[in-house]
Amino acid sequence: MRKLAPIILAFVLFLSGTKAHADQIVLIHGYLGEAYSWQASGVVPILESRGWPLADLLLPNPPWILPVQRPDTAKAPAAKHTVHLAQLPSLAPLALQAVILEAELQQLGRAHPGQEMILVGHSAGGVVARLALIRHQLPPVKALITIAAPHLGTPRAESALDAISDPWPLEVIKEFFVGGPYPLLRESSGLLFDLTRPFPGSLLFALNNTPHPDIRYISLIRSQPFAFGDTLVPGFSQDMNQVPALHGKSQVTLIPGDHPLHPGDGWALERILRELTKPQ
Template sequence: MYHRYVIILWLTGLLFSAFSYAGQTVVLVHGYLADESDWRFSGIVPALQVWGWQDGGNWFPQAPPPPILPYQSKRYVYTVTLPSEAPLSVQAQWLEFYLQRIKHRHPNNDLILVGHSAGGVVARLVMVSSNIPVQGLITIASPHLGTDKAEVGTQLSNSPLSWIAPFLGLDTINRSEGLYWDLVREYPATPLFWLNRQPHPENAFYASIVRVSDDQWVPPYSQDMNNVPALQGKSLTITTGGTHSLHPADGPLLGSLLDRLLTKPNNRLKKE
């Protein structure tokens, strides 16, 4: 009887230990012509630290992973560096690579993806196409239904301008040709048309931060995941002002939104 009691206490201790270190890991995914520094210089990562998220560092290609922090935390935030001019599928492969290693580092933590602009679409593609479990997705000014600016880019990359673009310092037009096609306004045979009709994880939460004014790159309707056929009625929508880029105000907003989604799940679909 004594030994059985000791075994029960030992198992209980293991379960309690696992529960104690279970938490969430937020991964911030940047957009087109950006990198991880956008999340830091805009003040978003420091703002999340105020809300209790420990900065775990940045993951980027051909470099060692960020150092493991000397103490445990229930909540971590990481940034990643993606080839932002590459097609969505290539960026998704890199993001999946990072997520596998982040999940290995914090196996008991649930993953939450936060994407800005095209990064939000990349994150959603990973949720649809990979086997990595993701607890939730928050997107900021993301072109879920495409943007006419991508169509302009496609036209330019297929015009005589593409021949002289390198001499004008505009070679990004040629390097981004595949991405432009991925982000044109959806219609049958486009990548977004396919993605927007694929089954998305049912148990995940979704939140769309929508710029309703001054965003010259992505129209508000395209930023709202409720307009994605596969996600109708499943996304919390938060409307904000400001331009397309990340802003310091996004930090406190994101911190409070994460707190709300993780502590008050019954309020996830109330529009703000």
């Protein structure tokens, strides 16, 4: 029996170590998106097909965590690492979204104590995740992956603000007759201001010059023929290495396509997540 004791102890330590190193992958949508954008785009189905099951939806209010409903005949696949979808008010200013994301991640951390998180943010969701990170109120985070995120803002936000800056009564006339995206842009004017190119005193300027946690940073940058970036966000703005506080700290991966999420993001994420979660 004494000879078996070291073997039993080693086995117990192995099992406890396996549990402690499980990672929770949190997908954070962007402007005009929602949690299920990750499913509709094909990203979640690809991750699930490769062994990264979707576990639940993170809500900004109680019950906070809503388990995914599966058909009675379908069992949730057993997996060490699971995927969670964060739901945010995508028209709200960045700071408000960051506070809500922080609350959701704290609830997730309580549900999975001792486990690390990998945050994945698309578009403005990547900036929201960075803003939450620098507040240092989150459970342990291993890495941040951003997809087509406007870390240095976008001229498109400035153009949108110009379009809704008409004086009264022209503003009222436009709102009544034009419709379309005009009311939507007005409702999200605070967010659009946050996403303008950084200048002293702006939120992005402060964020980009604030020390960030010492974790892994990975920038997924859109690429077009003969150019980096997409129709909404320039390529250099999608690169976290261009952020003064993160200069030289981000891994870069180029993903062909335009700004919206697409299946190529799922395949790229699967490769990156496999590398981030492999046993050390």
